[in-house]
Amino acid sequence: MITNPWFETVAEAQRRAKRRLPNMVYGALVAGSERGSTLHDNTRAFAELGFAPRVVGHHAERRLSTTVLGMESAFPVLISPTGVQGVHPDGEVAVARAAANRGVVMGLSSFASKPVEEVTAANPDTAFQLYWSGSRETMVQRMERARTAGCKALIVTLDWSFSHGRDWGSPTIPEQVDWKTMLKLAPDVLPHPGWLWKFARTGRLPDLTTPNLRSPGGAAPTFFGAYGEWMQTAPPTWEDVGWLVKEWGGPFLLKGSPGSTTPSVPSTPASPPCRSPTTAGTTSTPPRRPSGSCPPSPRPSATTSKCCSTVAYGAAATSPRRSRSAPTR
Numbered sequence: 653m654i655t656n657p658w659f660e661t662v663a664e665a666q667r668r669a670k671r672r673l674p675n676m677v678y679g680a681l682v683a684g685s686e687r688g689s690t691l692h693d694n695t696r697a698f699a700e701l702g703f704a705p706r707v708v709g710h711h712a713e714r715r716l717s718t719t720v721l722g723m724e725s726a727f728p729v730l731i732s733p734t735g736v737q738g739v740h741p742d743g744e745v746a747v748a749r750a751a752a753n754r755g756v757v758m759g760l761s762s763f764a765s766k767p768v769e770e771v772t773a774a775n776p777d778t779a780f781q782l783y784w785s786g787s788r789e790t791m792v793q794r795m796e797r798a799r800t801a802g803c804k805a806l807i808v809t810l811d812w813s814f815s816h817g818r819d820w821g822s823p824t825i826p827e828q829v830d831w832k833t834m835l836k837l838a839p840d841v842l843p844h845p846g847w848l849w850k851f852a853r854t855g856r857l858p859d860l861t862t863p864n865l866r867s868p869g870g871a872a873p874t875f876f877g878a879y880g881e882w883m884q885t886a887p888p889t890w891e892d893v894g895w896l897v898k899e900w901g902g903p904f905l906l907k908g909s910p911g912s913t914t915p916s917v918p919s920t921p922a923s924p925p926c927r928s929p930t931t932a933g934t935t936s937t938p939p940r941r942p943s944g945s946c947p948p949s950p951r952p953s954a955t956t957s958k959c960c961s962t963v964a965y966g967a968a969a970t971s972p973r974r975s976r977s978a979p980t981r
């Protein structure tokens with residue numbers, strides 16, 4: 653089939669990714685876990701959303717622009733933070749550049765393959781995503797680094813369950829990519845010379861480290877090293893989340909379904925929380941309720957919303973509070 657060179661739709665982008673990437677890499681991106689229920693629920697719920705066409709009485713000027721977490725956005729979409737963008741040598745920097753080009757906000761995963769400084773240089777409208785991982789001191793250091801790099805909002809992801817199985821089988825992800833690993837993966841990689849060539853041209857092997865989680869003076873942990881720290885950190889209470897809100901002191905978005913619990917977090921909200929139809933459940937197990945099935949609620953409050961998948965605090969707040977501890981880089 654002959655297709656346009658540009659990505660006509662997401663489905664077309666996915667078809668091309670499948671052709672271009674080694675199976676292992678593609679498998680790691682498509683994700684989902686266990687039975688894939690959340691992935692399917694979300695996809696189904698999203699498909700239920702539609703536009704009611706207005707055939708007469710259009711506005712002469714059509715404008716999709718809005719603000720997201722206090723940042724201007726050309727249309728109401730932001731790049732959801734995703735790790736594993738090291739599958740391309742330019743990784744998150746390329747995505748940030750594309751987002752800047754289209755005037756939308758970049759969400760940068762703390763498991764990203766590129767340093768936050770390079771990403772904010774490509775797109776100054778960047779929100780940094782943090783997991784509740786490591787000590788409070790470590791988290792402050794990560795937030796301060798993001799703030800110093802120019803990140804304008806903080807996204808804290810809470811809906812993760814550490815389930816590793818997939819009914820369709822999990823791809824092998826190496827701890828690090830060295831020549832020995834490359835040799836082992838050769839049968840999967842060699843049939844995809846286009847992908848291989850992108851890395852060959854840089855003279856570097858794919859990097860599976862997490863530079864934004866580097867402690868001052870230390871080396872960047874590997875993806876699995878970072879994952880291990882996160883797994884071993886006791887999950888946060890709402891009090892902990894409140895501490896994060898205060899510590900960041902600027903636009904803050906809680907990513908993940910609060911489910912039936914009632915957050916009493918926001919001691920510094922500057923605007924009502926907002927809702928988003930996506931959750932990190934695509935890569936983890938439920939929140940079971942499809943977010944698209946939330947009943948409409950004009951202005952949900954942080955203490956009463958029960959089915960929002962994402963809650964934002966202080967979206968209208970001014971710039972993040974200045975650093976108390978020394979910036980680390």
Ligand SMILES: Cc1cc2nc3c(=O)[nH]c(=O)nc-3n(C[C@H](O)[C@H](O)[C@H](O)COP(=O)(O)O)c2cc1C
Binds near residue numbers: 682684732733736933
């Ligand atoms: C491969 C992959 C990696 C992801 N990594 C992260 C991450 O590091 N941090 C995070 O908050 N969410 C992560 N997510 C979740 C996405 O940000 C997003 O919330 C989820 O995929 C649902 O959106 P979608 O339906 O558009 O895929 C990841 C998702 C995928 C598929």
